[in-house]
Amino acid sequence: MYAQLVETGAAEASEKDREFQEKIDRGVRIEANDWMPEGYRKTLIRQISQHAHSEIVGQLPEGNWITRAPSLQRKAILLAKVQDEAGHGLYLYCAAETLGISRDEMTAQLLSGKAKYSSIFNYPTLTWADMGAVGWLVDGAAIMNQVPLQRCSYGPYSRAMIRVCKEESFHQRQGFDIMRQLCEGTEEQKAMAQDALNRWWWPSLMMFGPSDKDSVHSEQSMRWGIKQNTNDELRQKFVDQTVPQAEWLGLTVPDPDLKWNEETGGYDFGEPDWSEFFEVIKGNGPCNRDRLAARNKAWDDGAWFRDGLTAHAEKQIQHIAAE
């Protein structure tokens, strides 16, 4: 989703570093085997793997409702959507692998709790309306983060993001469509939709990361072309886009400070509770433990399957060698 708490060492301005920076400034994409500063490589590995982990953990809150989707079509759409998240995780792990880290290593970092993933997925999905709110708000915020990453200076990441963005375009719409159906439905459905917006609004705003003035890594990442916009720019854009949609649905955004600012041509809005954000990052969100437990279980329970297929493939090679 975004580079959470990535630290980047100050780049040493060697001759190679300067050439590298010139290449970036000229808009030349960096490819897997090209020379790159260690800091660039590390930052990318961390950012891409965090992004991949977010997709994988992100399967869980929505996957929670696949078996309870209220119509056959909604069930199919949600299954296809959550499946896409698995695909996106896969593309991103592959992009990170070009930088010299294996998927198993990255998985181990996730499972041990060492690696971060987007804090939003540590919130629970409590009603069917949450499928609407997550698609509309969380995917809406994610795509805002992801669209600029298609122009990222690292070729494999940029290409993975092009594929991801192309596939994601239906995700936000299906979420809005769920909300719309609820808002046009019974009183109970409308209340369900409003409740979901109330719970997901602030966590969605926090997806863009802390304010730029508190963000430790923005500057170097922007210079390297890994990051294109500041957290605050993207957050503002998200609010400006989403508030009219909420109004269209007849829902109230749960922010008393929200108001149109004629001068800036955008909305003024309240400050998210950043102490909550940092607690969730630290592992104290409502679902951190459950999410990691679910991923650990899937991995541990699947070991026999992965090893069994490896054993079969090795037997086949031996058969061929023996013939």
Place this chain on the structure above:
Amino acid sequence: MEPLVTFCLRMGDTTLILGQQTAAWCGHAPVLEEDIAFANMGLDLIGQTQLWYEIAAQTEGKGRTPDDLAFFRTERQFLNAQLVERPNTDFAHALMRQYLFDAWHLPMQEALCDSGHEAIRDLAQKSVKEVRYHIDRSRDLIVRLGDGSDESRAKMQAALDALWPYAADLMATDEVEAALADQGVLPGLDRVRRAFDAETAATLDRATLTIPENGHARTGGRTGIHTETMGYILAEMQSVPRTFPDARW
């Protein structure tokens, strides 16, 4: 109930319950590539369910929709084979369940490609391509994991031992199928059992797995007699529409 409606529900309920069970793996499969592949099968099965329910609803002519059929019938009204409601004990059970289902489903769909009923023929001609891929994949995995590591072989054998008795329910027939066979709706039904036996004998042999020999068979799903897992599956699947019966989603 008209035999045609009963038959469509037997087919659609079976694909729905298997689709539901398959979909539950999304996010929990042993490896990402398999997560995606399993979801593809779930999507095909849910899509096929919709087609079966459409024919059932139209033939019945009582104004019920496919969603009504899925979400507002009770356990005793569901006519799926018991095999597909067996639990997601582990991924070996899920794979074996899928394979045994595919070994019946493919010859069944192939037979239906010659059905005298136009809508069923269309359904089969679309579905049979999906089902061919399903069995390519599930057969391959059964062979690889059976003839894999000691552990994978033991897991697959345990799953086969647990599920084999339920395979008979896929092929259980009564006067409903007999009537439809007479009408030409359901041609070549006798070939399905033989195809299933040939397919499973050859594949399980390649997989170095042993078919349980005690001949024990569980049936009843086709007349609405289920195992204890079924109530939980429906309780979960139907919870939202039943809580808000007037709502549209």
Place this chain on the structure above:
Amino acid sequence: MSKEWPLWEIFIRGQHGLSHRHVGSLHAPDSEMALKNARDVYTRRNEGVSIWVVESNKIAAFDPDTAEHNFAAPKSKVYRHPTFFEIPDDVGAM
């Protein structure tokens, strides 16, 4: 045991008549599974009519540092391109 499955590069022919293009990669225990996984991962939206898979470590490539001398020479052969030659308008299409 727990050995990671090797990485495979996936090439897909989008439509009949086009060449295969690299679309991404994935893990699989062997080429047959790689093909099946590629079908499931990379053609979910009807993207292909044919798939090739190649184990990633079987691909050979030039060292990027040699790019300058590997690919420099043709830059001066501008006469290999049709736009080099001026054809008077009244000659007609050529």
